[in-house]
Amino acid sequence: METQIIKFYQTGSFAVGNRLLDESQRSVQANMRRSNSLNSGHRACQGCGEALGARYAIDAAMQATSNQLIAVNATGCLEVFSTPYPETSWQLPWIHSLFGNAAAVATGVAAAMRVKGRQDVRVIAQGGDGGTTDIGFGCLSGMFERNDDVLYICYDNEGYMNTGVQRSSATPPAARTSTTAAIGEEPGNGFGQGKFVPAIAMAHEIPYVATASVAYLRDLEAKVHRAMSLRGARYLHIFVPCPLGWGAASEDTIRLARLVVETGLFPLFEAEHGEVTGRYQIRHRVPVEEYLRLQKRYSHLLGKRPAVATIARIQAMAERNIRRYGLLGEEA
Amino acid sequence: MLKQIEGSHAVAEAVSLCRPEVICAYPISPQTHIVEALGEMVKSGELDRCEFINVESEFAAMSVAIGASAAGARTYTATASQGLLFMAEAVYNAAGLGLPIVMTDANRAIGAPINIWNDHSDALSMRDSGWIQLFAETNQEALDLHILAFRLAEELSLPVMVCMDGFILTHAYERVDMPTQQQVDRFLPPYEPRQVLDPREPVSIGAMVGPEAFSEVRYLAHAKQLQALERIPVLAGEFSTIFGRESGRLVHRYRTEDAETVVIAMGSVMGTIKDVVDEMRASGVSIGALGICSYRPAPLAVIRETVKGARRVVVLEKSLAVGLGGILATDVRMALSGLHLHGYTVIAGLGGRPILKSSLHALFERAGRDELEHVTFLDLNWDVVNRVLERERTTRRSGSIAENVLRDVGVPTASGV
Numbered sequence: 001m002e003t004q005i006i007k008f009y010q011t012g013s014f015a016v017g018n019r020l021l022d023e024s025q026r027s028v029q030a031n032m033r034r035s036n037s038l039n040s041g042h043r044a045c046q047g048c049g050e051a052l053g054a055r056y057a058i059d060a061a062m063q064a065t066s067n068q069l070i071a072v073n074a075t076g077c078l079e080v081f082s083t084p085y086p087e088t089s090w091q092l093p094w095i096h097s098l099f100g101n102a103a104a105v106a107t108g109v110a111a112a113m114r115v116k117g118r119q120d121v122r123v124i125a126q127g128g129d130g131g132t133t134d135i136g137f138g139c140l141s142g143m144f145e146r147n148d149d150v151l152y153i154c155y156d157n158e159g160y161m162n163t164g165v166q167r168s169s170a171t172p173p174a175a176r177t178s179t180t181a182a183i184g185e186e187p188g189n190g191f192g193q194g195k196f197v198p199a200i201a202m203a204h205e206i207p208y209v210a211t212a213s214v215a216y217l218r219d220l221e222a223k224v225h226r227a228m229s230l231r232g233a234r235y236l237h238i239f240v241p242c243p244l245g246w247g248a249a250s251e252d253t254i255r256l257a258r259l260v261v262e263t264g265l266f267p268l269f270e271a272e273h274g275e276v277t278g279r280y281q282i283r284h285r286v287p288v289e290e291y292l293r294l295q296k297r298y299s300h301l302l303g304k305r306p307a308v309a310t311i312a313r314i315q316a317m318a319e320r321n322i323r324r325y326g327l328l329g330e331e332a
Numbered sequence: 333m334l335k336q337i338e339g340s341h342a343v344a345e346a347v348s349l350c351r352p353e354v355i356c357a358y359p360i361s362p363q364t365h366i367v368e369a370l371g372e373m374v375k376s377g378e379l380d381r382c383e384f385i386n387v388e389s390e391f392a393a394m395s396v397a398i399g400a401s402a403a404g405a406r407t408y409t410a411t412a413s414q415g416l417l418f419m420a421e422a423v424y425n426a427a428g429l430g431l432p433i434v435m436t437d438a439n440r441a442i443g444a445p446i447n448i449w450n451d452h453s454d455a456l457s458m459r460d461s462g463w464i465q466l467f468a469e470t471n472q473e474a475l476d477l478h479i480l481a482f483r484l485a486e487e488l489s490l491p492v493m494v495c496m497d498g499f500i501l502t503h504a505y506e507r508v509d510m511p512t513q514q515q516v517d518r519f520l521p522p523y524e525p526r527q528v529l530d531p532r533e534p535v536s537i538g539a540m541v542g543p544e545a546f547s548e549v550r551y552l553a554h555a556k557q558l559q560a561l562e563r564i565p566v567l568a569g570e571f572s573t574i575f576g577r578e579s580g581r582l583v584h585r586y587r588t589e590d591a592e593t594v595v596i597a598m599g600s601v602m603g604t605i606k607d608v609v610d611e612m613r614a615s616g617v618s619i620g621a622l623g624i625c626s627y628r629p630a631p632l633a634v635i636r637e638t639v640k641g642a643r644r645v646v647v648l649e650k651s652l653a654v655g656l657g658g659i660l661a662t663d664v665r666m667a668l669s670g671l672h673l674h675g676y677t678v679i680a681g682l683g684g685r686p687i688l689k690s691s692l693h694a695l696f697e698r699a700g701r702d703e704l705e706h707v708t709f710l711d712l713n714w715d716v717v718n719r720v721l722e723r724e725r726t727t728r729r730s731g732s733i734a735e736n737v738l739r740d741v742g743v744p745t746a747s748g749v
Contacts, residue, residue, distance in 0.1 A: 070529045072399065083539035093529040095402050096538035097425050101395035104387065108354060108399020108407070109529060111383040115353045115405055121531055139395060142388030 014283055015218060028060045028221050035062040035091055037071075042089040043081040047250025049240030049257060050078055050155040052214045054126065057153050057238060060221040062092065064228035065122045070113075072106040074127030074136055075099035077162040078155060100135035102127045103143035106150040114149070122228060123149065129156040129170035133197045140197075144204035144233045151227045151234040154197065157242035165245040169195050172265070173317070174310050175297045177245075182300035191313060198271075201235040205274035208234040213268060214241070215257035219280060223270060239266050247296020259291040264318035267325040282327050288314045333510050339471040339501040340365030342508045343436060343494075346475040348379045349516040350434075350482045352408040354400035356385045356393040360415040361448050362498035363438035367410050390415035394422035394433075401431035402537055404528040406482065409433070412498055413440035416454045420461075423491075427462025427553065429538055430526070432485030432492070434478065435463075439599065439650075440498040441683040445734040449684020450498040451650035452598065455627070456659045462553050464492040464560050465628040466580060467598040471496075471506040473625075476579035479516055480571055484563060486523050490556055495627070497600040499684070511575055519574050557629035564626055582631035584623035585638055587613060591620030593700055594639045596664055597648045598624045601680070601687050605648070608692045619696060624660070635667035644674035646699045648692075648710075650681040657707040674702055680710035716740045 018030040028034050037058035044051035062069050073079045073096045082089045083096070097105045106125035113121045125143075127136055132154035143150055159177050160166040166179040173191040176182040180189040201209040207230045212220040220238065227234040241248060241256040248256060260266040261280065265288060268280035289311060292298040301307040322328055335342070344366050347355075355374070357367035371386075373379035383400075387393045393409045401407040411419065416437055426433050437455045441447040455465055464484065468474035474496040481492035496502060527535060541549055561582070568581045586606050588594055595605055602623040612619050622638050624631070639645050645668065647661035656662065658677035668675060676699055681687045691711050698704050719740050723730045730736070 068531045070403070070531065080540060083536055085536075085539045085541050085545070088536035088539060090536050091534060093531055093534045094536045095399070095529055096536075097395060097398050097429070098421055101391065101398070101422060104392040104395030105399035105402075107385065107387075107392075108356070108396035108401070108405075109403040110399075111354045111385060111396065112400040112403030112405035115381055115383045116403075138389060139392050142392050145388070146385070 015216070027217050028063050029056060029217060031063075034059045035067060037062050037091050038082060039089045039091055041087070043084075044077070045244050045250070047241075047243040047253040048077075048081075049214050049242060049253050050128065050157055051081070052253070053155045053220075053238040053240040054078055056214065056217060056220050057126075057224050057236065058092065058124070060224035061122070061124055061151065061228055064225050065120075067092070068121045070109050070121060070123050071095075072097070072102050072109060072123065072125040074102035074125070074131030075162075076128040076131050078126065078128065080162060099131055101139050102131060102136055103150065103152055104139040106152070107143050107146070107148040110149045122151070124151045124153060126153040126155065128161070129154060129158060130160045130168045132156075133169045133195060137197075141200075141204070144201060144206050144235070147206060147232040149231050149233070151236060153236045153238060155238050155240045157240050157245060159242070159245050161242050161245040169193070170197070172314075174301060174314060176300060177297070187300045188297070198235065198237045201237075202271045202274050204233070206233040206235065207231070208270070208272055210235070210270040211237045211239070211266065211268050213239040213257045213261050213266060215254045215261065216268065216280065219268060226270065245297070247299070248294055252294050256291065256294055259286060259294070262286045263288045263291045264322040264327055265291065265314070267321045267327055269325050276325065279325050279327060282322070285328070288318050333512070334507060335510050336505060336507050338365060338503060338505050339474055339496065340438075340503065341369050342471050342475045342510070343478055343496070344369035344373070345510055346478045347408050347434075348373050349511060349513055350408075350479060350520055351406065352379075352382055353405035354383045354385065354397070354407045356387050356396040356400075356407075356409045358387050358390050358393045358411070358415065360390070360412050362440060362450075362502045363410045363412045363415070363436060365502065366436055366438070370408075390419040391422055394419040394426060394435075397433045397435075398422060398426050398429065398431055401426070401433050402429065402529050404523065404525050404530070406486075406523045407431075407433045408435070410436035410438065412438040413442055413448075413454045416458060417442060420458065423458055423463065424461045426491045430489040432482070432489055432523070434481045434485055435491065435493050436478070437493050437495045438498040438502045439495050447683040448498075450500050451682045451684070452495070453651050453682075455493065455495045456651045458493070459628055459659070462490070462557075463628065464490055464557070464626070466492065466494050467625055467627055468494065468496040468501060469584065469600060469602045469623055469625070471501055471504060472508045472577070473579050474501055475508055475510070476571065476575065476577070479511070479519060480567055480580040483520050483567055484560065487563065488556055488560055489526050490560065495599065500600045509577065515574050519571060561626070561629045561631060580625060582626045582634050583638065584625060586621040586623070588620035588622055588638050590618065590641065592618040592643045593620070593646060593696060594642045594644075595619065595621045595646045595648055595696065596624065596635070596660070597621065598627060598660065599650065601648065601650065604687055604689055605692065608689050608696065612693070612696060617696075617700060619700070627660075630663050630666070632667040635664060636671070639668070639673065640671055642673055644676065644699060644702065646676045646678060646696065646704070648678040648680050652679050652682065676704045677707045678704075678710055679707065685711065713741060
């Protein structure tokens with residue numbers, strides 16, 4: 001019998017096209033009955049990675065919980081663009097309290113649900129990288145340590161975008177922000193600083209920690225489903241490009257979210273109780289320059305006189321991630 | 333039932349009788365005994381259907397309370413001093429969101445220099461946060477105010493802070509009349525929120541409001557406090573019907589009828605003041621006292637009505653508006669507009685400095701002769717103050733003021749002994 005190899009991949013990626021799959025195997029986003037938790041009409045910028053990330057994650061969480069979900073939101077872009085009263089894009093119960101307390105507020109909501117015997121109702125907290133890795137870090141660590149029944153989702157766009165693109169502890173080295181100007185001896189953000197909160201979350205030995213990127217929809221949805229199948233403190237760190245803050249084209253959001261993974265700069269993995277249980281292996285390995293080139297925040301590295309040494313340091317960071325998390329697949 | 337117990341335990345028992353559903357606890361003296369006792373009650377099962385959460389900071393304590401309350405749970409926490417300041421952002425937020433959280437503030441000074449003893453600086457720093465703030469004179473009142481607080485908070489959808497003097501009340505073993513569960517249940521119906529996080533009825537809570545509506549929202553916060561001004565006496569009346577005693581009114585008047593001098597104060601110092609009033613009355617001095625129970629809302633009309641026939645008002649407060657004078661005194665002044673009487677501010681009892689009857693006698697006598705300064709610091713050691721000022725004037729590297737004061741007052745130090 002004659003056989004033919006059929007590639008299910010979408011152009012430019014290894015994602016399987018939905019239309020080629022059985023309906024039960026399609027992504028939540030391809031499902032006509034998805035909750036559309038973050039409804040259209042909000043005020044996010046064109047190409048906003050966070051808006052995508054939030055809709056993907058919350059729709060998946062809604063599906064996993066049969067819509068029995070409450071969301072707590074830190075102050076930030078997501079809060080501002082989704083809700084100025086009397087309008088709201090949220091199709092689920094949602095509360096915003098402060099910048100630095102989303103994890104603690106979520107603990108309170110979860111406690112109320114438990115005491116009222118509504119354990120079917122699940123709680124997620126969400127915030128940007130500033131609200132998570134900086135100002136909200138104390139509350140986040142407290143929630144982790146107590147193993148409260150909350151999924152915390154960090155939408156990481158590597159800076160304080162809502163206030164005008166300032167540096168956060170998630171801003172990568174060499175990146176230009178409005179508080180790390182591309183001037184002086186070490187232009188942009190310094191090397192040897194910052195923190196990778198997924199690793200810190202793992203150190204709390206909580207039931208589940210994962211990273212995701214908006215370019216890998218099915219992976220992201222699968223991680224949300226896994227997270228919602230568990231009880232206790234869970235953490236999902238989603239990489240979400242910011243066209244405005246990064247000086248990138250709106251149509252490049254998904255490309256950047258893919259390149260950051262394919263370069264090794266952002267490892268995709270999952271961990272349970274402090275141990276890595278799964279990793280996304282790179283199949284089209286690309287040099288970091290391809291990723292940097294699409295963003296004005298790195299333009300000082302790539303002009304007529306490229307900052308070869310700095311680019312090499314960034315490449316070394318990618319190599320370290322590849323080594324540390326074992327990211328090299330067979331086809332790389 | 334009559335009991336001889338510590339103030340903190342009395343409060344813990346009263347809170348427990350209110351059937352709280354979520355309690356968040358973070359330790360800070362002198363509030364700790366309250367949450368310790370509640371933690372024990374939850375763990376032993378004596379207080380059931382209640383989540384007791386050990387949080388990592390006061391900011392988290394109030395934030396957890398916000399989440400729990402917004403999800404419809406009756407919520408309680410306690411704090412003091414630096415803790416109240418650390419949670420300040422969330423304190424304002426809870427009021428803005430209209431969440432009926434009840435919190436005890438075991439009143440304590442604010443540093444630096446660090447000081448664990450009693451004054452009212454902590455609570456008064458939150459005076460504009462939108463919380464109702466009630467001050468207890470006695471342990472019985474502290475206990476009663478918590479029951480009243482839950483009722484008032486939930487009726488108005490506003491948080492209530494019950495303020496009780498740290499150590500003086502929290503750590504004092506006094507006789508209290510502990511109500512029965514049936515009495516409390518009669519007074520306090522189950523919590524029915526105006527708005528709640530519930531997947532059956534999704535709402536967005538806490539979104540942004542712009543200039544087009546912010547003033548109205550803020551006015552309505554003020555209007556709610558004015559409603560509280562009307563509801564507190566009504567609820568206090570209901571309270572006395574069920575519990576058989578007076579507690580939690582707007583103010584407590586003591587021999588103010590026809591008094592030429594009215595002393596105004598808050599909290600446990602009213603006990604000492606009343607003793608002095610009695611003794612001075614016995615020797616023919618026309619003096620009375622007015623204890624403010626409801627600091628916020630400020631009972632301006634009642635204050636005015638009480639003092640309008642007096643010749644002078646002495647506001648004795650355990651707080652200091654640095655660079656101004658009194659905080660309570662400034663508030664009281666709002667009530668006195670147009671009245672022709674002398675107003676004196678006395679700053680007393682800061683950081684746990686005892687307020688002595690002998691000092692009050694001398695003070696009120698000087699007030700009676702209208703010889704008081706506009707602002708008086710009771711029992712201030714002027715020698716020490718002047719020495720520090722002189723040292724600062726003559727020496728650039730004069731060192732720590734706090735340390736120098738202690739050296740000058742002659743407290744033995746490690747190096748000095």
